[in-house]
Amino acid sequence: MVVLKNATIETLTNAEEVTTSMEEGGVAAENPLENEDPEDIENPEKIESPIEIKDPIENESPPEIENPQEIESPPEIESPPEKSCPICDGTLSQPDTEYPLLCATAGCSFNMCHECSINFLKTSKEGLQKASDGNLFRMSIMMCPSCRGEFRVELSDILVLRDWRKISQFEHIKDSELSAADLRQKYSIRNDEKLTSINESLKRYIHASESKMLMFSKEKEEQKIEIDEESNSKPCDIMRDTNMDIDMNMNMSPAKTKEQIKMTKSLDSSSPITFLDSMLFQGLDSCMSQSEKNFILSLLTRGSPEHLSQAAHILASIVEMNNKSPSKDNFINRRIRKTQSEDSHDRRKLVDQKSYPNSQSQSQNARRMPRASSIMSTNSTASATRSSLATTSTATIPMSSSSQSNLRREAENERRWRVNFPLPSRMPKQVKLPLDFDFENKRISPIRFIDDEETLSFLHYNQRYNRMDYHLRKKLVEDAFCTLYISWGKVKQRQSYNSIGPRNILVGLEHQAEERQLPDIRVPWRRVIISYVEKSFERLGLRVGDVVTHVDGEVFDGNIEKLRFLLAMKKRDSSSVDIVLNADPGVAEALRLRSFMIRSQEFL
Structure with a gap:
């Protein structure tokens, strides 16, 4: 080679x-x-x-x-670019991206860093603010800086979750490697109250995010339907089962009822559970704190007549305290003030300007007419009070079109929620009945009673609820949604005009949606019903068809003769007696099933 x-x-x-x-x-x-x-x-x-x-x-x-x-080894993938805050141009941290701001406007993904969110919340709580041009303004409503839409969850909840996410990163780091500030933050979330607030904020945030995704999917479906209509196609009506046309036929199959409950999921409401829970308080939710609301709500939804009696007693005591309160700022005045403050701020401002042009003219008129000046000063004080009340209760900026559309949508959804998950026809309540009348004389007695031995005759005797079969329990719950009235000396039942709501609530009973131990309580087959009430006693809250269930905190399961004997015994010692109405097992089970079906993840 x-x-x-x-x-x-x-x-x-x-x-x-x-x-x-x-x-x-x-x-x-x-x-x-x-x-x-x-x-x-x-x-x-x-x-x-x-x-x-x-x-x-x-x-x-x-x-x-x-x-x-x-x-x-796989090829190296470039990390995505870090997002920046549109307010301060800083980098968004991991907690900021995990818990972004939830704007109600579909398609709006505005988000800002933790420090800017704190400043934004602090600014909204302060009084007058000064703009860049020197003008003063009041920001009483927090809106999205990008689209001026409302937030689906409070900003304070988002800040709590971001702080918790930031502090949770310290759990895997030794205490010796942390600074004093980080170590203090690490052990600050191990408090029970702190953990409870974090869990509540997390639940509200998850519910708000799910409702926003639901609204976005609904709008996409509407856009798809519009495209199909333009192409002369016939799209299916996905909301046919949720129309307000009430079907009077009660023979709907359980499968169709279940599908109808699924259709109610498309109702867009930022806080449907809160609204439905406030329906149980009978208008007294503004007089209670959040802890009191939760306690009364738990009593009303446990499925026990004794707990219903306790809840009715608490609600009655709240009304009594507000009526006897020496302060004028009770719940009645607050409701009147809220009604008066519903007018726009511009209208009130225009009326004030027409009545009192300026302070200088008022002082001149005061020198000329002392009597007129005193009257005008009194009116001016009242006007200032109204203005201050309006400032604290309403916004000083005009409401945007998106806010008005949201309010209309919320009102429509509340009306639909009332139809799909109504309250029983007879709600538990406590009344202080005066004993200054003759029970025996029916002609002059302002209230009369009657024995009802027909409506619950299917029980035949006092049965235990845990021994009743499915059909008897279903009839007992259906009785809670019926109105009792007197016809020719007999008690009759009138079915509810809304057949959708009771069927929705009975789905939990039909499909055995919840496994629980049935209460061992006695269901009386005979009950005493109010048959006549004068107007003076109607003001106490008594209505024809109410069922007497408790007398002075004790269960009553007798007839009219026993009730008259008890009232005569109470009359010797006091001038009044506390009577609890409609706290029976049927109403208790209906409220429990209603609460369960509202929170059921399978149907809602």
Whole structure:
């Protein structure tokens, strides 16, 4: 092979010399390799380059193997660019991106950092603010800075969750590696009250995010329907079961009822559970704190008549305290003030300007007419009071069109919620009944009673609720949604005009949606019902058809004769008696099933 290499080099050298000599003599140079055998010279490139001969020892060495870890490792993916805060142009942290602001406007994904959110919340709670042009304004409603839409969850809940997410990162770090401030924050969330507030904020945030996703999917479906209409297609009516046309047929199958409950999921409401719970308080929710609301709500939804009696007693005591309160700022005045403050701020401002142009004219009129000045000062004080009340209760900025549309949608949804999950026809209540009348004389008695032995005759005797079968329990719950009235001296039942709501609530009973131990309580088959009430006693809250269930906190399960005997005994010691109405097992079970179906994740 070495000889071949030398021969090839000599041949190329001779060929160059011959070519050069022929060009000098004017003769065309011929390729000396043309006469060679083509089999010997297959590729001229191989001829031009010298043949490399490797050492046989090198050929015996194994080929180089690349690192298998480098082959198996995936290619490096560039991390996405960090998002910045549109307010301060800072970088959004991981808690900021995990818990963004939830704007009610579909398609709006505005978000800002934790520090800007704190400043935004602090600014909204302060009084007058000064704009960049020097004008003063009052920001009493927090709205999205991008689209001026409302937030679906309070900003304070988002700040609590962001702080919790930031502090939770310290759990995997040793205490010795943390600073004093970080160590204090790490152990600050181990308080029971702090954990409870975090859990409540997390529940509200999850519910708000789910409702926003639901609204976004609904709008996409509406856009799809509009596109189908433009293309002359016939889209299906997905909301047919949730129309307000009430079907009076009670023979709907359980499967169809279940589908109808699923259709109520499309109702967009930012806080449907809160609204439905406030329906149980009978208008007294403004007089209670949040802890009191939760306690009374738990009593009303446990499914026990005794707990219903306790809740009715608490609600009655709240009304009594407000009526006897020496302060004028009771719940009645607050409701009147709320009604008066529903007018717009611009209208009140215009009336004040027409009545009192300026303070200088008032002082001049005061010098001329002392009597008129005193009257005007009194009116001015009243006007200032109204203005201050309006400032604290309503916004000073005009309401945007998006806010008005949200209010209309909320009002429509509340009306639908009332139809789909109504309250029983007879709600538990406590009345302080005066005993200054003759029970025996029916002609002059302001209240009369009657024995009801027909409506619950299917029980035949006082049965235990845990021993009743499905059909008896269903009839007992249906009785809670019926109105009792007197016709020709007999008690009759009137079915509710709304057949959708009771069927929705009975779904939990039909499909055995909740496994629980049935209460061991006695269900009386005979009951005493109010048959006549004068107007003076109607003001106490008594109505025809109410069922007497408790007398002075004790269960009553007798007839009229027993009730008259008890009232006569109470009359000797006091001038009044506390009577609890409608706290029976049927109403208790209806309220429990209603609360369960509202919070059921399977249907709602």
